[in-house]
Amino acid sequence: MKDRDGTDHDGATAVTTRLQVQGMDCAGCALKVENALTRMPGVRTVDVSVARGSVTVRHDQAERSEMASRISALGYTVADEEKAEADRTRTGEDHAGHSHVHAQPDAGTRWWQTGKARLTIASGLALAVAFAVGKSAPGAERWAFLLAMLVGLVPIARRALSAAVAGTPFSIEMLMTIAAVGAVLIGATEEAATVVLLFLIGELLEGVAASRARASIQNLTKLVPKTARLEKGDGQVREVEAGALAVGDLIQVRPGDRVPADGVVVSGDSSVDEAPVTGESIPVRKERDDTVFAGTVNGDGLIRVRVKAAAADNTIARVVKLVEEAQESKAPTERFIDRFSRYYTPGVVVVAALVALVPPLLFGGDWSGWIYKGLAILLIGCPCALVISTPAAIAASLAAGARRGLLLKGGAVLEKIGRVTAVALDKTGTLTSGKPQVTDIIGFGRSEDEVLRFAAALESGSSHPLAAAILSKATERQMTIPPASEASAIGGKGVRATVEGMKVFLGSPKAAAELAAVTDAQRGRIAALNDEGKTVSLLVLDDKLAGALAMRDEPRPDAERGLELLSDAGIRTVMLTGDNRRTADAIGNSLGIEVEAELLPEDKQRIVTELQKQGFVVAKVGDGINDAPALAAADVGIAMGGGTDVALETADAAVLHGRVSDIAAMIDLSKRTMTNIRQNIAVALGLKALFLVTTVAGITGLWPAILADTGATVLVTLNALRLLKPRGEAP
Incomplete structure (x- = not known):
């Protein structure tokens, strides 16, 4: 049980502290923060929300400043307590956190104003200067690139060290640090500086995408008007803040106005456009005792409405909450290279160290020769080709998809959409x-x-x-x-x-x-x-x-054919719609798809979750705000072209031309991409294994090792470019 001051009572007193954090963009970020705080004395539980940009800690009087210090050491920014309190007050959130609308710590901050952007720009400028110095003064080239590399690498290495101390020793920052230092040790300083810059650019883009996704969810609240016309007991009407409305208040909604709160009509009748909430394609007539939802648009008549839900609990606020919860409930999918580095990076370092030290120490080998071999193995272990192999295939697939109007948001989506076994489709604007x-x-x-x-x-x-x-x-x-x-x-x-x-x-x-x-x-x-x-x-x-x-x-003209393609691929299809049962059944029967009708946003999310519990990998396809919770809850959310910005931002992918048949095409592209990625990984690791053996045997050295990494990069890139060709066309 929790008091409003955040104190829990379970036999001992625990304090709940909530911190707003900038820069957490993925599950890997959440894991590092969780590991760092869990190791603090007195901390009981740590709940990290990437979607909300917040960390909630239950603890026995641990110092907030110490928590903030540990998070900052990992490269993230903690909002000061006064600002966080002001944000909560501005958005109507009380100290118990009952509101479902959360202020974002990076709200109002442009991407180029972030710490990540400043570091990336500085590293890029330093690299440009190093190239210029190398051309004008070749003797100073190595030192120029070394300094350029340090501009970006020092902060990365500091974060890697902090993560290691906090319980995450082989983070992607550690991987990059080892790769860069290894490249410098064998003289590839220019390559080291370039790889560091590319890593920083990737992190910056990831942060921009995460910030946009957070902002799109919060923009839902803009559907609800800021003011409402409140009727007082004396019959007078005055304009008040919509957020101040209480359950039981009587409000007037004029023709053309948005409804400011969930409520029940007490007098008047009008047609109300409910598309933003239910997806109903035709305005619904509302009369006495009918329910209206916040954010819907009143049509042609004045209605008087009795408020039945406060601002923090209206339909739009619940949609925001459902989207955030669905995002957080997804199985954490770490980036491939981060997962692999748990074993690959320490393995390479250990092998290189053993090759450099064991023969001289135990068998009287030549120190210089074996250290040379150890450095060659460290270069072979440099993940450049391996790191490029997956993004190259992804980039080619994204380009190929974009030509067909298929928008996929990154490698995680490409990996998962090919495993889809059930597709839930909205009716209005999707199938129709x-x-x-x-x-x-x-x-x-x-x-x-x-x-x-x-x-x-x-x-x-x-x-x-x-x-x-x-x-x-x-x-x-x-x-x-x-x-x-x-x-x-x-x-x-x-x-x-x-x-x-x-x-x-x-x-x-x-x-x-x-x-x-x-x-x-x-x-x-x-x-x-x-x-x-x-x-x-x-x-x-x-x-x-x-x-x-x-x-x-x-x-849609191609709806029936699109559903046939999915069925032929062994994929189950179901229609989820807010429309009335009769209309939905008529459309469903004509298309040959099972139907679930008269659904609210939470109903669509519930059905998606039920399908997942039955063992299906579910893709949800929709185009409206009412689809946002289900899009977020599904294993893959797909927005249809012409849909709302929120649907497009919440979804993992989008069919920009609105063709139902493109859903099957997107799944096929995913399967081909994953096959290509597996081929690339096999090439990258196969060449490394080959040169590992030849280096230990003394057949190859540093230059062949460099060529091995470069050659693997060329091969995987050429293989990835095959994805640019439409299927069935000769390369």
């Missing part, structure tokens, strides 16, 4: 185009063209999605639309006007039945259209039913 289309025009005593022409006259000038569908159809048929006069909207029913001297009404079947007689046969046709998941509007001319128009958000 995301916009209603006129599918059927039926005339009751009138021609189809007449029905469409009068309907278009009524809808001229309207921006409603259904009106846009009717006008688009009229444009497609190159119709001349007659003018309408005395036009007016009837809330919740339809639109009426005078067109060509006739009274014309277009609206819901229920409203039309109040104006004109509807036969049983006509009702049957309308019901059949409804059963197909279509929205039906009836046209009445001078109190006589003239026709009907049916509209539906139709599947």
